[in-house]
Amino acid sequence: MRTTKPTEKDKYYVLSGYGGYAKGIAGSSGGKMVIPNCAGYAACRFNEYNNTGFMKYFAFWPNAELFYEFGKKQGLKVGDVPKVGSILCWEGIGAAAGHVAFVEEVKADGSIITSESAWQGSAFYTSHRYRESGNWGMNPKAYKFTGFIYSPEPNGTKLLKFGAMGAEVELLQLRLKNKGYDCSGIDGIFGRQTLAQVLLFQYENQLDIDGIVGAETWGKLA
Numbered sequence: 001m002r003t004t005k006p007t008e009k010d011k012y013y014v015l016s017g018y019g020g021y022a023k024g025i026a027g028s029s030g031g032k033m034v035i036p037n038c039a040g041y042a043a044c045r046f047n048e049y050n051n052t053g054f055m056k057y058f059a060f061w062p063n064a065e066l067f068y069e070f071g072k073k074q075g076l077k078v079g080d081v082p083k084v085g086s087i088l089c090w091e092g093i094g095a096a097a098g099h100v101a102f103v104e105e106v107k108a109d110g111s112i113i114t115s116e117s118a119w120q121g122s123a124f125y126t127s128h129r130y131r132e133s134g135n136w137g138m139n140p141k142a143y144k145f146t147g148f149i150y151s152p153e154p155n156g157t158k159l160l161k162f163g164a165m166g167a168e169v170e171l172l173q174l175r176l177k178n179k180g181y182d183c184s185g186i187d188g189i190f191g192r193q194t195l196a197q198v199l200l201f202q203y204e205n206q207l208d209i210d211g212i213v214g215a216e217t218w219g220k221l222a
Helices: 038-049 064-073 167-178 192-204 215-221
Strands: 087-092 099-106 112-116 125-129 143-149
Touching: 038 064, 038 099, 038 112, 064 087, 064 099, 064 143, 099 125, 167 192, 167 215, 192 215
Parallel strands: none
Antiparallel strands: 087 099, 087 143, 099 112, 112 125
């Protein structure tokens, strides 16, 4: 879950001309990063969450109002039910531009926590959004909810190591938990506790004890 503003050390948000992964335009303040910009932020956060290692999705992201259709053209599933790891999309009405946000958490009451950025506004902020009349907290006179673009379902094949984040890490933590290894929760972050449990699992299953989750470790976890 991202709760802090990306920095120039976060390659997903740094333009490729400066050693990062992003191939779109700079944020409204210029410089090396894609923020402030809701579209650039959402595109980069989507790839970061899915641990792609490059801009696999939304490499040249569209304007926010075109995100929903663009996601469908990339083969991503869409819908109107919020899920962690999805992009929340609105079209603009009249002169208003669209907006996109990234879903970091879905609460028990159905509300969501999003991380966002705004062109010529805040480079990073989080919001607690409620469905309310179906527009997820945006002014219905200026914005129309179009749907969520979902992250691909994890399949337990991706190479993972310390520092990885996203749905594949959540799957790893779930499978470790099912085998009796405690990662202190399923948060999608390959941190020190998850690393410790991976190393222990590898040791107890006669695998290479390197903390890297590859085909052999996934196989034993299946």
